[in-house]
Amino acid sequence: MASKLRLFTKRFFIYSNLVVVFFFLLSCLVPLLNPQKWWFISFLGLAFPFLLLLVLFFLFGWLMILKPKQALISFVALLLGIKSILVFLAFHTPKTFNYKREPGTIRVVSWNVARFIELKRNTNKGSATRLKMLDLLKQQNADVLCLQEFHTSTNPEYYNNIETVQQELGYPYYYFSFDADGDNHYYSSIIFSRFPIIDSGRIRYPRPTLPDVLLHADIKVNGDTIRFYTTHLQSLQFSKNDYERIEKIKTAEDSLLSNSKGILAKLRRGISNRSIQADIVHEVIGNSPHPLLFCADLNDVPNSYTYSTVKGNMQDAFLKKGTGIGRTFTGLSPTLRIDYIFADHNFSIKQFKRVTKKYSDHFMLVADVELRK
Secondary structure (H helix, E strand, O other), rough: OOOHHHHEEEEEEEHHHHHHHHHHHHHOOOHHHHHHHHHHHOHHHHHHHHHHHHHHHHHHHHHHHOHHHHHHHHHHHHOOOOOHHHHHHHOOOOOOOOOOOOOOOOOOOOOEEEEHOEEOOOOOOOOOHHHHHHHHHHHHHOOOEEEEEEEEEOOOEOOOOHHHHHHHHOOOOEOOOEEEEOOEEEEEEEEEEOEEEEEEEEEEEEEEOOOOEEEEEEEEEOOEEEEEEEEEOOOOOOOOOHHHHHHHHOOOOHHHHHHHHHHHHHHHHHHHHHHHHHHHHHHHHOOOOOOOOEEOOOOOOOOOOHHHHHHHHOOHHHHHOOOEEEEEEEEOOOOOOOEEEEEEOOEEEEEEEOOOHHHOOEEEEEEEEEOOO
């Protein structure tokens, strides 16, 4: 009887290991599969970190009970999925970001500022989140700011954030698409610069995606022209009710089916529409006549079609100089790295930092780069 139980247990764990490996390898294929056709597999890109953890669990579990043959199942899977692992994790030793500027470097900031949280003018200077965010931007002493979900207004009851950044932070040049967000309110991505902007342009993504924009600004830096891109790809548009449903799923409250139905529909729509936007970005930046830096909230993880398509052969500043997972979105899951600074191979990436202040629902990214001679 004991021998039959041992045999059953062994087979159960082997079959479980094989099932986990199957879904892990399927998740590794997500960057290669266009969500327009393979949306149901694209969901697995979000599950990649947890599947990786399970594969490692089986690997070390078999090794601990001295079953090297069974451990090969997970070991081979990890080898086959190494490319996905290497875009998910950065393996550099943590280093302190040196705020003292090296000669010849360009410092760039990318940050989803979530409309600076506070839209209407107030006198709460002691705890105003907007003031803290502006001060944090000032501390970085960057040459160029690429900000997503930026809000400004010409209504005197609301904040004119363009004027504030220009006058108080010292960025005289900017490019903004002035997308109307109500009477005298404007909301989009924006590029601020301490160097002259000599050309600029925008591309609006087509329906059925949301009307976000891809902006570029050609900036004259020490005699060289560098093209900076920034964009914000379609979010999942989760409402407060959706977040409440997610919490219910986590705590196993109410029906899993009723709570997940609307969430899955938004996930599918977001993943599918971002693939349309990603294809456009890939084509546009491929035609840049200048060395380029790309800063964005892609609203998608590294193991996704969006990331793979947009990044192409550019360098990911986090992977070059960062450590660990590099979470940039503060909600839902600690595995969500959805904000990026990419650089083409005309640049050398000198250092990188995530500023983990929870003012926005995204962390600020800062990178120092140098144009190769």
